[in-house]
Amino acid sequence: MNKKLVINSAWCKGCGICAAFCPKGALEVVKEKVRRKEGTDCILCGNCELRCPDYAIFVEEKEDGDA
Numbered sequence: 815m816n817k818k819l820v821i822n823s824a825w826c827k828g829c830g831i832c833a834a835f836c837p838k839g840a841l842e843v844v845k846e847k848v849r850r851k852e853g854t855d856c857i858l859c860g861n862c863e864l865r866c867p868d869y870a871i872f873v874e875e876k877e878d879g880d881a
């Protein structure tokens with residue numbers, strides 16, 4: 815199973831809740847949009863997905879071999 819973090823910027827309002835609850839400090843809000851912070855590790859824990867009120871960030875799971 816492959817996992818990756820996906821940010822849907824169109825739905826993000828830049829509230830920063832996900833960044834506040836990220837245990838790795840791996841997110842930052844720039845110009846009212848959240849993004850991955852350089853030099854940090856995302857451990858794909860899903861905390862940001864749980865906390866975002868706008869479904870704008872999530873951990874995507876893919877079966878191995880899927881495109």
Ligand code: SF4
Nearest residue numbers: 836856857859860862
């Ligand atoms: S999945 Fe976890 S580690 Fe990765 S950005 Fe979200 S809260 Fe942070």
Ligand code: SF4
Nearest residue numbers: 826827829830832866
């Ligand atoms: S919690 Fe959701 S809306 Fe708020 S900054 Fe994070 S991704 Fe954007």
